[in-house]
Amino acid sequence: MVNYEFLGNSGLKVSNLIYGNWLTHGSQVEEDAATACVHAALDHGITSFDTADVYANGAAESVLGRALAGENRDDIEILTKVYWPTGRRRHNDAGLSRKHIMTSIDNSLRRLGTDYVDVYQAHRYDVETPIEETMQAFADVVRAGKALYIGVSEWTAEQIKYAHDFSKELGFQVISNQPQYNMLYRVIEPEVIPMSEQCGINQIVFSPMAQGVLSGKYKVGEEPPAGSRATDAKGGARTIQRFLSDEILRAVANLKPIADELGITQAQLALAWVLQNDNVTSAIIGATRPEQIAENVVAADITVPDELLYKIDRVLEDVIIDDPRLTWENAPHERPEIKR
Template identity: 85%
Template sequence: MVDYVFLGDSGLKVSNLIFGNWLTHGSQVEEEAATASVHAALDAGITTFDTADVYANGVAEEVLGRALAGVDRGDLEILTKVYWPTGKKRHNDSGLSRKHIMQSIDRSLKRLGTDYVDVYQAHRYDVETPIEETMQAFADVVRAGKALYIGVSEWTAEQIKYAHDFSKELGFQVVSNQPQYNMLYRVIEPEVVPMSERCGLSQIVFSPMAQGVLSDKYEIGKPLPAGSRATDEKGGARTIQRYLSDEILQAVADLKPIADELGITRAQLALAWVLQNDNVAAAIIGASRPEQVNENVKAADVVIPAELMARIDDVLFDVIIDDPSLTWENAPHERPEIRLG
């Protein structure tokens, strides 16, 4: 059963499973199926929905807005993001400048069909805009009532400290970080999680199932399943590639006895694992069919005993990625390329 947890040191509660529409709504999945999945999430008790202006260049926000139309806004928590190039992708259509933030929040609200978002997230750190400018713009967005809280995504520990310190000076709260985190990819554990705890942020994690690799979908020596993320040429195949080595697939296969012992699937084991880790408030799940939502929700009730958590670490020991420098190395070191003029 879905639970509701405080986000960071704030008074805002979110569902511990969050429905996200990256790589699905507006691109991979027809709108009718997307809407059915959103309604399945609502029926399962999920109240928190995560999207971004860059997903399908705004179309994902539009699809989510239409899917949620008619639902009491006070019963929902809607999260979106700003940073990557959107719209016409001209010289001011990316980054965290005041201009881009102020334009983007209004465009996102219009697409979502709402007066405010609960958490407005910096989708990456902008190395080309002074942090003071970015945080002042976020403060003004909050004061205007267009966002209740601010979050970040894939920021380093040092950058999170910047966000915390400036937000305190300016009188608003940064409540969350949205990193990639799963059994295989644990780069936030050494530095980002301790800093987040000190600064009062929670993790809202994406890719808790490593793009589906931590399920039983991919097997050594077998063709990639038709219609899976690994065969999606619109972005899914690129994002999943790092996890498709024989070594990783064998380690994932070796998790099956642990999942069987708990009476759950490997996908549910992966979700339960992230929810059980310190500083994780919620895990983002995606779905192209309502049945996937219903299966994922079962993980919210699972408690993995300490001895099985240790066994998971033993099974995956050789394939765990936990270098904290990867958060910085994988981040953009300049704004993405855009059209000139």
């Protein structure tokens, strides 16, 4: 069953599985199906929902807002993000400038149909805006009651230290980082997690199943299953490609006996594995069908014994990606291209 954990050094509790709508709401699935998945999440005890203004250029926030309409706002936690180009994608429609943050929070609240979000997250670090300006804008968003807490996403250890130090000076809290993290992709372990522990920040991880690869549904020499992310021309196929090499798929297939030993699926094993990291508060899950939610929540309170954690490391040792430099190298080094 789903558990509720404190997020960072704060009094806010979130569900340890968070329902996210990247690549689904407003894009990959129809709204009726998306709404059914949101309601299934609520039925299974998931109270926390993650989205972003850039997902389907605002449509994902709108779909989530309509799906949550009528729910008691005090009983749920809504997280959204700002950074990537949105709206008309003009010269000030991206980044973490004061102008873009102030415009974006109001637009997100309107689409979500709420007066505030629980956590407002910097979707990437903006190298072209002074960090002082960004943090002051976030402080003002918090003081205005439009967000209760601030988080970041895919920031380096050094950048997380900046966020912590400036927020402390300005009297608000940065409580979370949202990185990619799974059995195959462990780049946050050497530097980001130790710095986060030092700063009282916890991880909300996305892609805990490596875009579905760790579920075991992709096989060497076989076409991807119909309707899977690898067949999604709207963005899913592009994001999953790096995990579809024969070497990775062969290694992942060897996880099945470990999952069998625990009496769970490979997908449940993948989720349980990330949640076992003490600095991970929650894992973000997505779904295109309500029954996927029911399968995922089983993992919320599974403990993987140490001997099986060791076996996982041995099975995957040749395909694990753990270079901490990749957080910086994969980040935007200038604001995204905009219209002129």
